[in-house]
Amino acid sequence: MEKTLPPNIAQTKRSLKESFGDSADFYMKDITIGGHACCICTLEGLSSLEKLWIMMLDAVNDMSRHPVTAEELFLYIWKRTSIPVDQNIVTDYPNLIKFLTAGTSVILIEGLTRGIVVSTQSMQYRSVGEPSGEGNLRGSREGFTEPLRVNISLVRRLIRSEHLYIETSTIGVLTKTEVAVFYHKDTVPESLLKQVKQQLSKIKLQMLFDTGYLAPFLDRHPLSLFTVGGYTERPETVAAKLCEGKIAIMVNGSPFALIVPTFFSENFQSMDDYSQRPYFATFIRLLKYAAFLIAILLPGIFVAIANFTPELFPAQMLYKVAAAEQATPMPLFVEALFVNFLLEIVREAGLRLPKPIGHSVSLVSALIIGDAAIKAGLLGTPIIVVAALTSITSYVIPSLYEPIIILRVLFILAGGIIGPIGIVALGLFLILNICSIESFGVPYTAPLTPYNSSVFKDGLVRASWKKLSKKRFTIQDLPGAGFGDEK
Template identity: 45%
Template sequence: MLIAEGMDCGLGFGVQGYASRGVQEPSGEGNIMGAHEGFTETVRTNMSQLRRRLKSPELVMEMMIKGSKSNTDICLCYMKDRVPSELMARIRRSLDRADLEAVLTTGYLRPFTEERRYRIFNTTGTTERPDVLCSKLIEGRAAILVDGIPYAIVIPRLFCENFQTLDDYAYKPYYAVFIRWLKYSAFLLAVLLPAVYTAIVMYHPELLNSTLLMILVDAEKEAPLSILTEALFVLLMYEIIREAGVRLPKPTGGAVSIISGLIIGDAAVKSGLVSTPLLTVTALAVLGGLVVPDIAPQITVLRFLFLLSGGIFGLFGISLLSCAVLANVCASENYGFPYTAPFSPFIASGMADTAVREGIEKLQSRGFTVEDYHE
């Protein structure tokens, strides 16, 4: 209560608080040389974390309320001197269309912020790290903070960003380039390796040298199932174990996943149900997918699709599906920003921080923003 002398009334302020979680290290975006603070479920706390890192007066935070029943606070963040005005106008129109009863997770709003929804990859991103979000805002992107959700929606997102981390800028450029291309290779390995192995062994054994071919034949001749069935069985078992580990309580989830994987894998190989080379191939593919966790759901689905194409039609089926996926990805765009930029359309200046990673001084002198990708 605020009472002032000479006034016949007072002002009452609500000071009641809500139970909330403190600032903790992000669980899904690990880093080595960056900050260890993550967003919380309180939107005001998240806004203060952004303001503490970006003290510029150009940082704008627009508050709005969404959800006729939940009345959820939403904050639209952007740097007014960096973000294109057309982008902000289109984002506001997209949010105005979001006529929802409640906003309980980012999945409620993301469909409204993607103009073309029927694409394989998301054209908007999420992050739970304030330092990462600050870097995106400086590049000319917009972000949405939602009360009750420890993530921020970043608009727009490019395909190359799935292979970048803030740690890249703490390393020497040559090592950062090595890590990025390692992630690109791991992505291809995760998607294509089981399919290519199945297609070659079933339909194109002439591509293998005689020594390797004899090893694979000896391993597969005792298995009662076809190679395609074996691969599907192993991958499905992995997905079941992974999902069980995620849904179980943390103290037991990790242990259950490890023990289940060891027991089932060892039993499957010893019983002859699954061959050792196939188990090795699928394990490598799974590990490759863990290197790029931002697109793990898409990798999982693509891995099964390519496996079925390779197991039924051989390398010809893999080639056809690759063309279809590539066409879908290249056609993806959001608010006029091509998803595959700067590779397609090719933008030479954008390669300085995608295919390679130049020094910080050169990157700062370029003053590159996401608006340079706009068509």
């Protein structure tokens, strides 16, 4: 197949026919404009035929004099009509396919080796609405949607500066998905930008439908439970991160932006923190840290104490735990594992099923597990209470849900098999694991450790806006920030 467009339209049409075959949405029509043979190509559904014909009629009606040559016709449509032509001109076959699949229409003129791209996109997509996974009490209600161009406009609207750069490229051998890299020229560290672009350019994926596909290629710690990229559905979160010198990556077809680098403490922050009073925002942050610890440690500690050092329980509680354990067929440790697995299965079922059935699943499982299992003496009440409590606390930090579940199971195993020393050893392992991660040359635990005073401005504590506004904060201010020299 020839790369450049031939002057003969028939040849181009043949090539297009070969490429698209009998695709139902491929639309091609021969027309004559000003006495010259032309052809309009587009993909229905992505592009509006109605819009296209209104434009064409408008152009032809206004034609006072017929262009003599094809070149004259090209210049006439290109410069003198009100048709919203794209700045780009198609000169080769791959680009012709690219523009058609992007929803634009292409006008080919007999005798010319280039085509005119007309912006007639009219795709059906989910409208901009409130993000489902990141609820906020105050602030914007807008969330990203699937088309990349809409998402770009949402961010651009928030940062009205010429220094907001958005660079696009395509990834995916089969899908040719458009990927956009957002950054603020003033704040982004050059070496970080270079590193991210380099990593993206090396990606060889067959298909790409979500930003989550890209995360492993940017992560240098594949075996760690924690990831150095954060996700958000909110344009204002992306805008705020860009102003801190971070980079956002978005993929066409996904409403999630991937933000790099991301730090551990950011999992405990939300946009609401900045709209609330500082003392309350600080309280909520500390509460989230406590919830994280409860979510991963409580069942493990409970099992370890019950199995190895039951004297640590208050007398009344000890009797209840002992009675419950006596009445059930399984040891406490197995019960804890079983209940946690069951909760995850219920969650997974509720998540994947259609909503009406999902509710039924939750109801049935709550009745069976919560009531029937206890009445039948299969499970003890204390372990159900502990499992329910930890399950609720894990929803407080949704971005850490995956590591929380795995760590919880590991702590139950450590506490049940080895006892308190198992909890201590695994606890130290966790601390060392988190502290060893570097997110593009910056310690993942910054600014908590290595310590930096910003931990008391916008880390553990959220200072007032008067204090925060005194100095602009960027990730280059973080301790241990050595961009580009990651291990």
